[in-house]
Amino acid sequence: KAGVTQTPRYLIKTRGQQVTLSCSPISGHRSVSWYQQTPGQGLQFLFEYFSETQRNKGNFPGRFSGRQFSNSRSEMNVSTLELGDSALYLCASSLDASGPGNTIYFGEGSWLTVV
Amino acid sequence: GNSVTQMEGPVTLSEEAFLTINCTYTATGYPSLFWYVQYPGEGLQLLLKATKADDKGSNKGFEATYRKETTSFHLEKGSVQVSDSAVYFCALSEARGSARQLTFGSGTQLTVLP
Numbered sequence: 584k585a586g587v588t589q590t591p592r593y594l595i596k597t598r599g600q601q602v603t604l605s606c607s608p609i610s611g612h613r614s615v616s617w618y619q620q621t622p623g624q625g626l627q628f629l630f631e632y633f634s635e636t637q638r639n640k641g642n643f644p645g646r647f648s649g650r651q652f653s654n655s656r657s658e659m660n661v662s663t664l665e666l667g668d669s670a671l672y673l674c675a676s677s678l679d680a681s682g683p684g685n686t687i688y689f690g691e692g693s694w695l696t697v698v
Numbered sequence: 699g700n701s702v703t704q705m706e707g708p709v710t711l712s713e714e715a716f717l718t719i720n721c722t723y724t725a726t727g728y729p730s731l732f733w734y735v736q737y738p739g740e741g742l743q744l745l746l747k748a749t750k751a752d753d754k755g756s757n758k759g760f761e762a763t764y765r766k767e768t769t770s771f772h773l774e775k776g777s778v779q780v781s782d783s784a785v786y787f788c789a790l791s792e793a794r795g796s797a798r799q800l801t802f803g804s805g806t807q808l809t810v811l812p
Contacts, residue, residue, distance in 0.1 A: 587741075614798060626787065626802040639799055673741055677798065687791070687800055689734070689742040 585610065587690035589674050595696045601662040604693045608655050608676030614638075615657040616687065617649060620671040629672075632657055633679055664697045671695075700725045704788050704803030711778055711810050719773040719806045721762075721788035729790040731755075731764055731771040732800070736785045745773075745786070778810045 588607040596602050608615050616631035616639075628641040632651035649659040655676075661668055671692045677685050705720040723729065730749040734742040746755030751766035760775045771788060788803040 589741075616799065618800075625804050626800075628799045628801070631798060641799075675742075675800075685791075685798065686732075686744055686747060687798070688744065691741040 587674055587676050587688055589672075589690040589693050591693060592691065593694045593696075595698060596664050598664055598666060598697055600664050601660060602664060602695060603658055603660045604672055604674075604695075606657045606659075606674030606676075606690060608657070608674075609688055611678065612676035612688075613655050613679045614677045615651055615655060616675045616677075617657070617659050618673045618675065618689075619643075620673060620692070621667075621669070626673075629659065661695075666697050669695060669697045700729070700790060700792055700801045702788050702790055702801055702803035704806050707785075707805070708807035708809060711808070713780055713810055713812050714777045715810075717773070717775040717778045717782075717808070719786055719788075719808070721771045721773065721803060723769050723771065723788075723790050725769075725790055725792050727792050729792040731762070732789045732791065733760070733762055733771070733773050734787045734789060734802075736787065736805070738784075742787065778808070780810045780812050783808055783810045 590605045614633045617629040620626045631639040635651045646662045651657045673692045675687045675689045677687045701724045703722050732747045733745040735745045746757045748755040748764035754763045762771050762773045785805045787805045789800045
């Protein structure tokens with residue numbers, strides 16, 4: 584069974600540009616969430632999607648957005664990139680079973696460098 | 699709000715030493731607890747989890763027990779190997795309605811020397 588797949592793995596963008604990152608969840612998983620990892624702030628929750636609807640959102644500016652497609656694949660977009668957006672962006676997926684014990688599985692991440 | 703506090707790193711041990719990484723949490727409800735591991739240049743891998751008080755999660759020789767009375771979920775391993783060198787993250791998940799989100803600790807860098 585394939586894991587969570589993220590593309591691209593590495594990318595370099597210029598300040599002011601925008602970027603789109605893609606995520607394919609584990610087959611059968613309907614919940615997709617995104618996290619940002621930086622040395623200074625650690626791992627921070629961005630948002631979660633289920634059935635093409637955003638269910639939960641972290642404390643990030645509106646430049647960070649996402650969407651989910653009918654096949655559960657997800658994309659996140661960051662507009663007007665800033666140097667501080669340089670980070671590892673992790674996508675995660677889970678079954679939408681009830682209860683908080685539902686395991687969340689992570690992809691290998693997309694490394695974004697803003698110059 | 700929810701929070702997770704982890705033992706500050708880095709931690710350096712010799713091969714076959716005993717490992718403990720402390721983790722305590724604050725949550726408004728009754729969370730599930732997780733340990734994730736991150737190897738250099740990779741994403742997060744689930745190491746173990748526990749969903750209720752006194753549950754013990756275990757995997758690859760690692761163990762952690764959900765202690766509600768002390769709000770702790772310390773990670774232990776009796777004999778570490780060089781291949782265990784990685785960053786370890788403690789996390790909690792507390793469902794709010796249908797929403798699902800992990801709150802992470804700051805991570806503990808473990809280096810095991812041969």
